[in-house]
Amino acid sequence: MSQAPETSLQDIVSHAKEYGFVFPSSEIYDGLQAVYDYGQNGVELKNNLKSVWWKAMTQLNDNVVGIDSAIFMHPLIWKASGHVDGFNDPMIDNKDSKKRYRADQLLEAKAEQYAHEGNAQKAQELLNEMGRLLGANDLDAVRNLIIAEDIKCPVSNTLNWTEVRQFNLMFSTQIGSVAEDSTQIYLRPETAQGIFVNFLNVQKSGRMKVPFGIAQIGKAFRNEIVAKQFIFRMREFEQMEMQFFVRPSTEMSWYEQWRDTRLKFHKAVGLPAEKLKFHIHEKLAHYANAAVDIEYQFPFGFREIEGIHSRTDFDLKSHQEYAKKKQQYFDNDLDENGKPFGNYIPYVVETSVGADRLFLAVFCNAFTKETTGEGETLKERTYLKLHPALAPYKAAILPITKKDGLPEKAREIEKMLKTEFRVFYEEKDAIGKRYTRQDLIGTPFCIAIDHQTLEDDTVTIRHRDTTQQERVHVSELRAKIGYEVSEQRILELI
Numbered sequence: 001m002s003q004a005p006e007t008s009l010q011d012i013v014s015h016a017k018e019y020g021f022v023f024p025s026s027e028i029y030d031g032l033q034a035v036y037d038y039g040q041n042g043v044e045l046k047n048n049l050k051s052v053w054w055k056a057m058t059q060l061n062d063n064v065v066g067i068d069s070a071i072f073m074h075p076l077i078w079k080a081s082g083h084v085d086g087f088n089d090p091m092i093d094n095k096d097s098k099k100r101y102r103a104d105q106l107l108e109a110k111a112e113q114y115a116h117e118g119n120a121q122k123a124q125e126l127l128n129e130m131g132r133l134l135g136a137n138d139l140d141a142v143r144n145l146i147i148a149e150d151i152k153c154p155v156s157n158t159l160n161w162t163e164v165r166q167f168n169l170m171f172s173t174q175i176g177s178v179a180e181d182s183t184q185i186y187l188r189p190e191t192a193q194g195i196f197v198n199f200l201n202v203q204k205s206g207r208m209k210v211p212f213g214i215a216q217i218g219k220a221f222r223n224e225i226v227a228k229q230f231i232f233r234m235r236e237f238e239q240m241e242m243q244f245f246v247r248p249s250t251e252m253s254w255y256e257q258w259r260d261t262r263l264k265f266h267k268a269v270g271l272p273a274e275k276l277k278f279h280i281h282e283k284l285a286h287y288a289n290a291a292v293d294i295e296y297q298f299p300f301g302f303r304e305i306e307g308i309h310s311r312t313d314f315d316l317k318s319h320q321e322y323a324k325k326k327q328q329y330f331d332n333d334l335d336e337n338g339k340p341f342g343n344y345i346p347y348v349v350e351t352s353v354g355a356d357r358l359f360l361a362v363f364c365n366a367f368t369k370e371t372t373g374e375g376e377t378l379k380e381r382t383y384l385k386l387h388p389a390l391a392p393y394k395a396a397i398l399p400i401t402k403k404d405g406l407p408e409k410a411r412e413i414e415k416m417l418k419t420e421f422r423v424f425y426e427e428k429d430a431i432g433k434r435y436t437r438q439d440l441i442g443t444p445f446c447i448a449i450d451h452q453t454l455e456d457d458t459v460t461i462r463h464r465d466t467t468q469q470e471r472v473h474v475s476e477l478r479a480k481i482g483y484e485v486s487e488q489r490i491l492e493l494i
C-alpha cells in the first residue's frame with residue numbers, strides 16, 4: 001500500500017463540497033466571496049469539534065465556565081478595545097487591473113520568495129523594514145518599498161499602484177428603527193470582548209475566585225481584504241475563545257500552562273505532532289506581553305490555527321475607563337506577609353482558536369488517498385481518517401440484501417445503537433459501494449447484517465482505516481464501538 005501524491009487544497013475543496021461538508025455560500029447566485037456554508041456532514045464534524053472544545057474547557061477545568069454573549073454590543077466597547085482606531089489592514093490597489101491587495105502580504109510574499117531562493121537574510125531584512133514602516137504607520141514608505149522591490153500586480157503585471165490606505169476590518173450596521181434615532185454599531189470582530197464586559201457579572205453571580213476562566217463559542221466578522229484559501233480566512237467565521245483571569249505577575253506561568261494544554265488538545269483531536277508547531281511573536285501587540293500561535297501544516301504551508309496571548313490588564317482597564325465602572329476584583333487570599341492581596345484588575349491569558357480553521361486542519365489531516373496493488377489490480381481508495389469521536393456518523397448499519405428479514409433485523413440494531421451515537425442506515429447498492437460511500441465521509445465502522453446474523457445474532461464490523469473485518473455478537477456492539485467513538489477518548493488525552 002502506498003500513499004498517493006501530496007494533497008492539494010483543491011482536493012480538499014472538492015471533497016468537502018461533493019460529500020456535504022462545506023459549500024460556497026449563495027452558490028446558485030455565483031457565491032459570496034469568503035463566505036461558506038456547512039453541509040449535512042460538515043455541521044456534524046464542526047459541532048463535534050465545538051463540543052469537545054467546550055468540554056475540554058468547562059468540564060475538565062472546574063474554574064472555567066462558559067457564556068454566550070450577543071453579537072451586537074455597545075459601540076464604545078470597540079473604541080475601548082482599540083478596534084475602531086487600530087483594527088486595520090494596509091491595502092493597495094493596482095490601477096490597471098483594479099485588483100486590491102494587502103500591502104503587507106505583497107511584501108511577505110516577496111520575502112518568502114527570497115527565502116525560497118536561499119537568501120534568508122534578505123528575506124528577514126525586508127520583513128524587518130516592513131514591520132518598522134507599518135509600526136510607524138508610514139504608508140507612503142510602504143508603497144515605495146513595494147515599488148523598490150519591483151513587486152508587480154500578478155494580474156496586470158504592472159507597478160501602477162495607488163497609495164496605501166488603512167482599511168478597518170469591522171463591519172458596521174445601524175441599530176434603531178428611524179434613521180435619526182439610529183446608532184452605528186459593529187458586528188463583533190472577536191468574541192473576547194463579550195467575555196471582558198461580563199467579567200464581573202460572571203465573577204459575582206458564580207462566586208468565582210481568581211484564577212478563573214470564561215469560555216465562549218460564537219460568530220465573529222471581519223471584512224478581510226484578501227480572502228482566499230477556502231475556509232482558512234473568511235468574512236464570517238466562528239471563534240472558540242477563553243479568557244483566563246489571573247493575579248498580576250502570575251500571568252507568565254498561566255500563559256505557559258495554557259500554551260501547553262492547548263497543544264495537547266490539538267494532538268488529542270488527531271493532528272500529528274510533526275504537523276504542529278509554536279510560532280512565538282517577537283513583535284507584540286500593544287496590549288500583550290507574550291503571544292504565541294499554534295500553527296498547523298496545511299497544504300499551503302504552516303499557518304496559525306490558534307493564538308495564545310498574555311493580554312495584561314489592557315482590556316479590563318480600558319473598559320473601566322470608557323464605561324466608568326470599576327472592573328476590580330477583591331482578592332482576600334493572603335500574600336507572603338499575611339495581608340490580603342486586596343483590590344486589583346486581573347491580568348488575562350487568552351486562548352483563541354477558529355472553529356473553521358480547526359475544522360480545516362482536521363479535514364486536511366483526515367483526507368487520505370491510498371493505492372494498493374499494481375497494473376490491473378491497482379486500486380485507489382479515498383477516505384477520511386477522522387478521529388471516530390469527530391466523524392459525522394459513528395457507524396453505518398448495512399443489511400447485505402433487502403429481503404429475507406435482514407432489513408428488519410438491521411433496523412432493530414439501528415434502534416439499539418442510535419440512542420447512544422449517530423448511525424447511518426442504508427439498504428441500497430452492493431455492500432462494497434456502500435463501504436466506499438462511508439469511507440468518503442469518514443464513518444469509522446460499518447456493520448453488515450447477513451443471513452448468519454439471523455441464525456447466531458452476530459454481525460460483521462468493517463473498520464474504515466484497515467478495511468479489516470471481524471465477527472462480533474450483537475450484544476457486544478455497544479461496548480465495542482461505544483468507547484471508540486466517545487469524546488471521552490479525546491478528553492482523556494488533554
Ligand code: GAP
Nearest residue numbers: 190192232233234237305306307352353354357
Ligand atoms: N481574540 C483574539 C483574536 O481574535 P486573532 O488571532 O485575530 O485573535 C484568533 O484570531 C483565531 O481566530 C485565529 O487563530 C483563527 O483561528 C481565527 N480567525 C481569525 N480570523 C479569521 C478569519 N478571517 N477566518 C477564519 N478564522 C479566523
